Amino acid sequence: MSDQRIAFITGASRGIGRAIATRLAADGRHAVLCSRSQAPLNDLKSEIEANAGSASVQACDISDSAAFAKAIESAASEHGRLDILVNNAGITRDNLILRMTDEEWDDVISTNLKSVFVACRAAARPMMKGKFGRVVNIASTSGLVGNAGQANYAAAKSALTGFTKSIARELGAKGVTANVVAPGFINTDMTKNLPEQVVEHVKSLCSTKRLGEPEDIAAAVAYVTSDDAGFLTGQTIAVDGGMTMC
Numbered sequence: 001m002s003d004q005r006i007a008f009i010t011g012a013s014r015g016i017g018r019a020i021a022t023r024l025a026a027d028g029r030h031a032v033l034c035s036r037s038q039a040p041l042n043d044l045k046s047e048i049e050a051n052a053g054s055a056s057v058q059a060c061d062i063s064d065s066a067a068f069a070k071a072i073e074s075a076a077s078e079h080g081r082l083d084i085l086v087n088n089a090g091i092t093r094d095n096l097i098l099r100m101t102d103e104e105w106d107d108v109i110s111t112n113l114k115s116v117f118v119a120c121r122a123a124a125r126p127m128m129k130g131k132f133g134r135v136v137n138i139a140s141t142s143g144l145v146g147n148a149g150q151a152n153y154a155a156a157k158s159a160l161t162g163f164t165k166s167i168a169r170e171l172g173a174k175g176v177t178a179n180v181v182a183p184g185f186i187n188t189d190m191t192k193n194l195p196e197q198v199v200e201h202v203k204s205l206c207s208t209k210r211l212g213e214p215e216d217i218a219a220a221v222a223y224v225t226s227d228d229a230g231f232l233t234g235q236t237i238a239v240d241g242g243m244t245m246c
């Protein structure tokens with residue numbers, strides 16, 4: 001069995017997940033790329049390999065619990081190990097509470113919260129067996145301080161904190177850490193349609209006076225998932241340019 005650490009990254013086709021996969025592969029991990037559609041993942045795999053990295057593809061819908069668990073189990077059995085799990089994929093279905101539909105609530109809770117439970121349950125066994133694991137759940141500053149129009153999203157992201165602390169307590173003695181990284185406003189498809197005045201307002205709230213880039217989040221994830229971060233667990237790290245400082 002190779003010593004190379006195997007990292008499973010969801011939402012790897014674009015945005016923050018793509019930057020995380022690229023960074024972990026550049027740091028010598030084997031990146032297992034997961035999101036709904038195969039084609040962009042194949043492109044990223046080729047790009048990683050062209051830069052002397054290694055990657056494979058597991059396309060699935062993470063809101064389909066059976067298919068998602070199977071994708072993680074397949075990756076672990078193919079490589080004989082699973083070291084790093086980055087639950088990054090997420091969606092928004094924004095609406096004011098008076099207008100929010102059951103479907104908007106359920107979609108966000110299923111994709112942003114239940115899928116994380118499904119993934120961690122599937123990853124726990126191979127991580128415990130290997131006596132090493134690094135789980136990172138990507139939340140949001142909306143889950144830390146709330147955001148009008150995002151009650152569903154903030155509820156799901158906030159719940160990741162309690163979930164992550166609980167599994168950190170359960171799995172810590174087996175060498176498995178679990179942490180949350182909570183991005184602020186990051187330049188991706190998710191934020192590209194925000195009105196200019198909202199972007200300017202957000203920038204003014206950040207000590208850094210800029211939006212984040214996907215690579216800012218990837219750098220934090222690279223550290224939290226490194227061998228060096230074995231004493232860091234159960235934490236929520238806001239990577240938000242100083243917007244919340246909470």
Ligand code: NAI
Nearest residue numbers: 011013015016035036061062088089090140185186188190
């Ligand atoms: P994005 O919308 O650019 O990319 C989302 C990724 O998740 C895509 O690869 C998409 O295919 C995948 N995905 C979505 N639903 C899926 C499903 N059911 N099954 C499989 N894959 C699915 O999003 P972005 O901006 O890169 O965000 C990544 C994470 O960071 C999300 O969890 C998001 O909530 C969080 N975040 C983003 C912020 C931002 O400003 N962009 C701020 C705070 C948190």
